Amino acid sequence: MIVRMPANGIVPLVEREGLGGPYWLLSFRHGETAREARPGQFVMMKAGLSAEPPLRRPFSILAVDRQRETFTLFVKAIGQGSHALASLGCGEPAQCLGPLGRSFTPPPPGTEALLVGGGYGVAPFRFLGEDLGHGAGRARLFYGGRTAADLPLLDRLTGLGLTVVPATEDGSLGVHGRVVVPLEAHLDEAKRPVRLYACGPEAMMHAVARIALDRRLAAEVSLDPWMGCGIGTCLACVVRVQGPEDARPRYRCACTEGPVFDAARVVWPGEDASGARRAAEHDGRGAPP
Amino acid sequence: MNLAVEIAGLRFKNPLIAASGTFGYGVEYEGVLDLSVLGGLVSKGLYLEPREGAPPPRIVETPSGLLNAIGLQGVGIHAFVRDVLPRLVRYDTVVLVNVCGDTVDEYADVARVCDGVPGIAGLEINISCPNVKKGGLAFGGDPRMTHEVVAAVRSVTRLPVIPKLSPNVGDIAVFARAAEEAGADALSCINTLLGLSIDVEARRPRLGFGTGGLSGPAIRPVAVRMAWQAARAVRIPVIGIGGIASATDALEFLIAGCPAVQIGTANFVCPGIYARILADLQAYLERHGLEDIGAVVGTLEYPGLPRPCDREVCE
Numbered sequence: 001m002i003v004r005m006p007a008n009g010i011v012p013l014v015e016r017e018g019l020g021g022p023y024w025l026l027s028f029r030h031g032e033t034a035r036e037a038r039p040g041q042f043v044m045m046k047a048g049l050s051a052e053p054p055l056r057r058p059f060s061i062l063a064v065d066r067q068r069e070t071f072t073l074f075v076k077a078i079g080q081g082s083h084a085l086a087s088l089g090c091g092e093p094a095q096c097l098g099p100l101g102r103s104f105t106p107p108p109p110g111t112e113a114l115l116v117g118g119g120y121g122v123a124p125f126r127f128l129g130e131d132l133g134h135g136a137g138r139a140r141l142f143y144g145g146r147t148a149a150d151l152p153l154l155d156r157l158t159g160l161g162l163t164v165v166p167a168t169e170d171g172s173l174g175v176h177g178r179v180v181v182p183l184e185a186h187l188d189e190a191k192r193p194v195r196l197y198a199c200g201p202e203a204m205m206h207a208v209a210r211i212a213l214d215r216r217l218a219a220e221v222s223l224d225p226w227m228g229c230g231i232g233t234c235l236a237c238v239v240r241v242q243g244p245e246d247a248r249p250r251y252r253c254a255c256t257e258g259p260v261f262d263a264a265r266v267v268w269p270g271e272d273a274s275g276a277r278r279a280a281e282h283d284g285r286g287a288p289p
Numbered sequence: 290m291n292l293a294v295e296i297a298g299l300r301f302k303n304p305l306i307a308a309s310g311t312f313g314y315g316v317e318y319e320g321v322l323d324l325s326v327l328g329g330l331v332s333k334g335l336y337l338e339p340r341e342g343a344p345p346p347r348i349v350e351t352p353s354g355l356l357n358a359i360g361l362q363g364v365g366i367h368a369f370v371r372d373v374l375p376r377l378v379r380y381d382t383v384v385l386v387n388v389c390g391d392t393v394d395e396y397a398d399v400a401r402v403c404d405g406v407p408g409i410a411g412l413e414i415n416i417s418c419p420n421v422k423k424g425g426l427a428f429g430g431d432p433r434m435t436h437e438v439v440a441a442v443r444s445v446t447r448l449p450v451i452p453k454l455s456p457n458v459g460d461i462a463v464f465a466r467a468a469e470e471a472g473a474d475a476l477s478c479i480n481t482l483l484g485l486s487i488d489v490e491a492r493r494p495r496l497g498f499g500t501g502g503l504s505g506p507a508i509r510p511v512a513v514r515m516a517w518q519a520a521r522a523v524r525i526p527v528i529g530i531g532g533i534a535s536a537t538d539a540l541e542f543l544i545a546g547c548p549a550v551q552i553g554t555a556n557f558v559c560p561g562i563y564a565r566i567l568a569d570l571q572a573y574l575e576r577h578g579l580e581d582i583g584a585v586v587g588t589l590e591y592p593g594l595p596r597p598c599d600r601e602v603c604e
Contacts, residue, residue, distance in 0.1 A: 005319070005320025005321060006320075006321060007321075008321055008322075008559075008560050008561050046558070051353065051506060051534065052352075052353065053350055054350055054353060054354060054355055054505050054506075054554065054558055055350050055355065055557060055558060056557075056558065080350075095559065097321070097560065225345060225346070226345075226346055226347075226348055226349075228348050228355070228357075228557045229556070229557040229560075231313075231317050231318070231321065231560070232313060232317050233311065233312055233313030233317045233318070233333075233556070233557070234310075234311065234313075234348065234357075234359070234557055235313075235333075235342060235347065235359050235362045236345075236346075236347040236348040236357065236359065237345075237347075238342070238345055238347065238362070239345070250341070251341060251342060251345075251362060256317075
């Protein structure tokens, strides 16, 4: 949950590193975000001080350095806003509002955290993996993409006490197949209780939500709809969510009530109720834990 | 140096007002900025009951602009008065409620709820939202309906009544006069321009609702022109709205004849914009040797026309 108000500021780029193709690691100095951010939270960013493009863009926080008062973003330059950000030189300013949104819920003691990151959706999981500590085997990251070039962050995820399992759809790196293939294989073998966390393309998060529901596992997803303001005033980034108390799904802002949601409470495209509600109504199993 | 202005009997400490639909209920910005910096703020549009709003996607970025179809999602007037207003009254700013309705009666009912509630200083009447199927533009697109809604609200409240006019009409002066005749105390000009953005791959509208309302710097010249036309058509004050992101932008509306302005889309882009615009407005006054922001209002030298501020003298 948000514990402090976000801070709005002009933040300089202090470090940039290309990871090949459209992928960049960009670090900005912003004491408030560096100090306060929790894994799963995001910042609203806009390169420079010019008017175009009009809106700031949301980016998951990849890492923070509290000593240096910096935070780092993993950016795929695919549109006007992300291109402008990736084109900044060191020392050049960006506009930043953060940290924003609801963070991931840490797993209970003795529970293995299974992180599922698709493409640049892996960004919040470096922060989460680091935060979960270095207990061996306590957290496992399934990192998927179409091809090896979609996993540019792979060698930056070592040394965190995180077991990383890459998967590519074309088999060029790691497990051959979608990222849920090694996830399901692991779940079939898992001896300990687990908790799932997913961030990536909507279809991938939907698939993880279905797996969690079928196996009655707790899961959180980090959703990524278009955002206008980041603080719940424009009401643009709504997603349909059905809480335990809701008779019908309701629109909730991903920026303030998310971006992290209980996967079983999300009403996915093409469905008319949350997974938890359908499970409860259709086979009387009740809501998942 | 005086930045305060008086509109419809209300004193605004400066001419900057946060526009409806771009500032939530105000309290969302607590902590990000000091709400007491604002001259005033207008709540998100409020019906009698809560509203779910339009299906997403709800916004599309366009050149220098934003196309939106939020569909007036809101908590309803009762929840606003009960839950939000007690937090807002702690700030030294003028709170206006944006009143919505599916019917003339609903507008009047919402106005009735607001009447006499401490902390609500006035009512902005939303007869111009393009993103709802009923009400909204149906009332703002027909001068007789505009008159009917404004008169209905006027008859049930002593609060200042400020209709927000639509740009999606042929001659805004006709609507400005209809609202004035029905008893409006001031006007807000303008709401968003009706637009359509198409995803050419899917061959579908980019917005879930279909069409949407365009805002942001892209619409500013249209907005300045229409606010100017409205201000020339009526004796009541006109609050200028449309793409303001700097003191220069605000001054265009002031010079065109608006004693105050609303800031909308810029709230999303830069939540701290008020302090900067106020500082720049003061610098402008200093540079021009003026003591009072009111000395700028209506000073447009338009070839062949009297200055807006001289109009009554000319008449």
